[in-house]
Amino acid sequence: MAKKQFKAESKRLLDLMINSIYTHKEIFLRELISNASDAVDKLAYKALTDDQVGLNRDDFQITLTPDQLGRTLTISDNGIGMTRDELEQNLGTIARSGSLQFKQDMDAEKKADVDIIGQFGVGFYSAFMVADKVTVTSRAYGSDEAWCWESTGVDGYTLSPAEKEAPGTDIVLHIKADTEDDKYGEYLEQYRLDDLIKKYSDYIHYPIRMLMHKSRQKERPEDADEDYKSEWEDYDEWETLNSMVPLWQRPKSEVTEEEYNAFYKEHYGDWEDPLSVIHVRAEGQVEYKAMLYIPTRAPYDFYSRDFEKGLQLYSSGVLIMDKCADLLPDHFRFVRGVVDSPDFSLNISREVLQHTRQLKVIAANLEKKIKAELLRIQKDEREKYETFWASFGRQLKYGALEDYGAHKELLKDLLLFFSSKEGKLTTLAEYRGRMAEDQPYVYYASGESVEQIAKLPQVERILDKGYEILYLTDEPDEFIMDALGVWDEKPLKSVSDDDALPQTDEEKAEAEKKAEENKDVLDFVKETLGEKIKEARISKILKSGAVCLTADGPITLEMEKYFARMDQGQAQSMKAQRVLELNSDSGAFAALREALDSDREKAAKYAELLYDQALLIAGLPIEDTARYTELVCSLMQ
Numbered sequence: 001m002a003k004k005q006f007k008a009e010s011k012r013l014l015d016l017m018i019n020s021i022y023t024h025k026e027i028f029l030r031e032l033i034s035n036a037s038d039a040v041d042k043l044a045y046k047a048l049t050d051d052q053v054g055l056n057r058d059d060f061q062i063t064l065t066p067d068q069l070g071r072t073l074t075i076s077d078n079g080i081g082m083t084r085d086e087l088e089q090n091l092g093t094i095a096r097s098g099s100l101q102f103k104q105d106m107d108a109e110k111k112a113d114v115d116i117i118g119q120f121g122v123g124f125y126s127a128f129m130v131a132d133k134v135t136v137t138s139r140a141y142g143s144d145e146a147w148c149w150e151s152t153g154v155d156g157y158t159l160s161p162a163e164k165e166a167p168g169t170d171i172v173l174h175i176k177a178d179t180e181d182d183k184y185g186e187y188l189e190q191y192r193l194d195d196l197i198k199k200y201s202d203y204i205h206y207p208i209r210m211l212m213h214k215s216r217q218k219e220r221p222e223d224a225d226e227d228y229k230s231e232w233e234d235y236d237e238w239e240t241l242n243s244m245v246p247l248w249q250r251p252k253s254e255v256t257e258e259e260y261n262a263f264y265k266e267h268y269g270d271w272e273d274p275l276s277v278i279h280v281r282a283e284g285q286v287e288y289k290a291m292l293y294i295p296t297r298a299p300y301d302f303y304s305r306d307f308e309k310g311l312q313l314y315s316s317g318v319l320i321m322d323k324c325a326d327l328l329p330d331h332f333r334f335v336r337g338v339v340d341s342p343d344f345s346l347n348i349s350r351e352v353l354q355h356t357r358q359l360k361v362i363a364a365n366l367e368k369k370i371k372a373e374l375l376r377i378q379k380d381e382r383e384k385y386e387t388f389w390a391s392f393g394r395q396l397k398y399g400a401l402e403d404y405g406a407h408k409e410l411l412k413d414l415l416l417f418f419s420s421k422e423g424k425l426t427t428l429a430e431y432r433g434r435m436a437e438d439q440p441y442v443y444y445a446s447g448e449s450v451e452q453i454a455k456l457p458q459v460e461r462i463l464d465k466g467y468e469i470l471y472l473t474d475e476p477d478e479f480i481m482d483a484l485g486v487w488d489e490k491p492l493k494s495v496s497d498d499d500a501l502p503q504t505d506e507e508k509a510e511a512e513k514k515a516e517e518n519k520d521v522l523d524f525v526k527e528t529l530g531e532k533i534k535e536a537r538i539s540k541i542l543k544s545g546a547v548c549l550t551a552d553g554p555i556t557l558e559m560e561k562y563f564a565r566m567d568q569g570q571a572q573s574m575k576a577q578r579v580l581e582l583n584s585d586s587g588a589f590a591a592l593r594e595a596l597d598s599d600r601e602k603a604a605k606y607a608e609l610l611y612d613q614a615l616l617i618a619g620l621p622i623e624d625t626a627r628y629t630e631l632v633c634s635l636m637q
């Protein structure tokens with residue numbers, strides 16, 4: 001029998017195929033199963049119009065037969081098969097896809113009935129990654145002869161007549177001998193094959209079956225006495241390895257909550273039900289189906305570098321990528337789920353998806369859907385939203401700041417902050433809804449905890465006016481207020497800002513007068529404290545409190561704390577420009593003024609002490625604690 005040669009280019013191509021295109025050898029099974037599924041699809045399609053086929057959809061199947069002794073793995077299908085010419089053309093020419101041709105020749109309206117996977121004409125050759133010889137015996141539907149194609153890879157192939165009872169194809173892989181690095185024998189183990197089918201081909205529409213070798217406990221004989229020891233027996237049983245119809249392909253109305261939840265727990269290793277499921281069927285610009293889950297709680301590694309975001313990507317029921325990061329923006333990285341589309345432009349190895357328009361369109365649509373679902377939960381199921389917020393709120397806040405605030409408009413409605421008025425979490429929109437029109441600003445105050453903020457001297461005047469304050473206790477909060485700037489025409493304002501309460505002309509004149517009258521005291525305080533503060537001023541924001549610390553310029557005290565934590569207290573980390581605010585109506589101020597007139601040394605001690613008090617109130621450490629104690633004790637004498 002004359003050996004036909006692959007064309008020279010084909011030889012090189014084949015070598016490339018076998019050694020370079022795929023990163024994982026195990027995908028050979030995915031490719032061969034996809035081919036078998038295509039072949040079955042083609043015959044099933046024919047059966048729609050041709051009664052002669054004599055097979056129903058339920059009769060089609062793909063079988064796997066591992067033979068450990070003979071070291072072969074056979075993949076059989078009862079699909080359309082190949083004629084001699086087709087064997088030669090399709091398997092003898094690399095990059096020729098009979099499947100693509102088939103799809104192109106099909107009537108447009110029938111295309112919806114089939115899900116042809118093959119398009120590049122290369123997948124078959126991946127068999128040579130694990131086999132040193134491949135034998136294909138095929139009988140085409142409508143033909144009464146069968147042919148055998150055989151090849152050892154680079155060396156070309158032979159074609160010879162063969163026997164085969166029914167139409168279809170048997171592909172026998174002669175599995176390579178094990179090496180130090182590669183244990184090819186694993187592809188003969190039934191459980192490994194089962195795993196691979198579940199991983200890559202679980203949603204192939206036809207049953208993939210394997211005769212499984214199992215063992216079971218024998219039934220206890222009726223006359224067994226007390227000493228009876230249970231016995232085991234081996235048996236073989238055909239098992240369908242794939243689940244076939246993916247949940248997301250079914251109409252939403254036909255999937256129960258239990259089914260959604262069971263899928264989630266099984267696939268994403270969570271023991272708790274998800275907070276919500278988003279099931280999408282899109283038919284616009286890009287056709288796809290998606291099933292997304294919002295988890296109830298963050299996985300333990302969520303806020304660590306180890307956490308990998310991404311959705312599983314399927315194309316026509318075949319797994320293409322386990323974590324496609326491009327489908328999820330970082331701010332929604334907690335979402336889990338699946339996207340399936342026949343429209344993806346895959347690259348030849350089906351492993352990496354090219355950055356396509358389709359992917360961008362899908363990602364943008366999903367982002368909108370996720371936001372809409374979160375808003376729905378926020379509105380209709382507040383308690384649930386708060387559970388979500390406890391786990392993922394931080395992620396959304398950081399998301400609003402990422403990329404120089406590019407996503408803040410999208411995320412701002414989802415954010416929650418603690419409300420002084422409600423005594424619980426609120427959205428900015430809800431705050432705005434409660435706000436009287438003559439209230440000039442949306443107020444916020446920052447600190448370590450809600451309790452600590454509530455006691456800050458600078459919140460007193462604002463609360464006394466009946467205004468609501470957002471208590472910010474999380475690191476990114478102030479940065480968010482900065483980034484947002486205004487909410488529905490009302491500026492966001494820190495209660496520590498000098499102009500937190502707008503002043504009338506009279507009040508302004510009064511304040512200026514006070515500052516002028518007390519200039520000597522303020523100069524003295526500044527002189528005593530030196531570089532520690534930028535300025536001492538008569539406060540416009542204190543009511544009954546004697547003193548507090550604020551910051552001039554863009555960096556607030558809370559931001560300073562944040563930067564210090566980030567740099568682990570390095571000296572060069574960004575510092576706020578501190579302003580010591582003094583209440584000229586307070587007893588402490590009167591004492592300071594009196595001391596300044598009578599005992600400057602004592603006055604200096606007062607100034608230092610007031611500064612330390614202000615640090616304590618702001619939740620900042622006293623710089624020299626020994627000196628502080630000394631001050632207090634000396635003033636007590």
Ligand SMILES: Nc1ncnc2c1ncn2[C@@H]1O[C@H](COP(=O)(O)OP(=O)(O)OP(=O)(O)O)[C@@H](O)[C@H]1O
Nearest residue numbers: 035039090097098099118119120121122123124169
């Ligand atoms: N089991 C089979 N039954 C019938 N025809 C087959 C079978 N396996 C392969 N073929 C034919 O051989 C062709 C080449 O297969 P190959 O796997 O190399 O490429 P493909 O499936 O078309 O594309 P892709 O590289 O995208 O998988 C197929 O298009 C199909 O016509």
